Amino acid sequence: MEKQLSLPRLREEMTSGMLCAWLKEEGEPVEAGEPLYEIETDKVVNQIEATESGVLKKQLREEGDEIAPGEPVAVLETE
Template sequence: MMKKQLTMPRLRPEMTKGVLAAWLKEPGEAFVKGEPIFEVETDKVVNQIEADWDGTMKSQLVEEGDEVQVGDILAEVE
């Protein structure tokens, strides 16, 4: 199976960075398209981010609480 990467999404046009508030899936856990897999905090609003595809979390490259630029890689999935 091919590895894919989860990146920090741009939730608003002016957004340049966000805080990874929480991981909802741990390494080794499978998920399906549409299932929440992590939370992003911007300006005190927390957004659940849903999977765009079915997969399995392989490695998390960012810790909860880290500030991340839009487009930066958060995790690798298969």
Template sequence: MKKNICMPKLSEKMESGILAAWNKEVGEKVENGEVLFEIETEKVVSEVESQESGMLEAVYFEAGDEIKVDEIIAVISCD
């Protein structure tokens, strides 16, 4: 089963965030609870953990891109 990973809303007023870094690469295994990527917005660095276990199948953005809340960032094919 494939799961879309979306830009999370991290505070009441957040509308978009910068994808600051990928902590996993395409093709890499991801465990539930592992940090998948980091977001930086308004000087806040947030580690975003995967809610799924599986393989990181595709990423649609690179580090430095600004992404709207709820936009699809990546796909994980779940175990």
């Protein structure tokens, strides 16, 4: 099953964050809890972990992109 992963709201006042690193490549298996990508907002680099296990099917955004909370970032193929 394909599942879209969206950027969580990391703080109340957050309007957007910058995608600063992908930590998994497309096609790589991901365990729940494993770090998937990094977002910088207000001088905080937040490592975002996968909420479930699967395979990273698609990176929807690239490094340097500004992303708003709730916007899709990745597609995960789950069992």
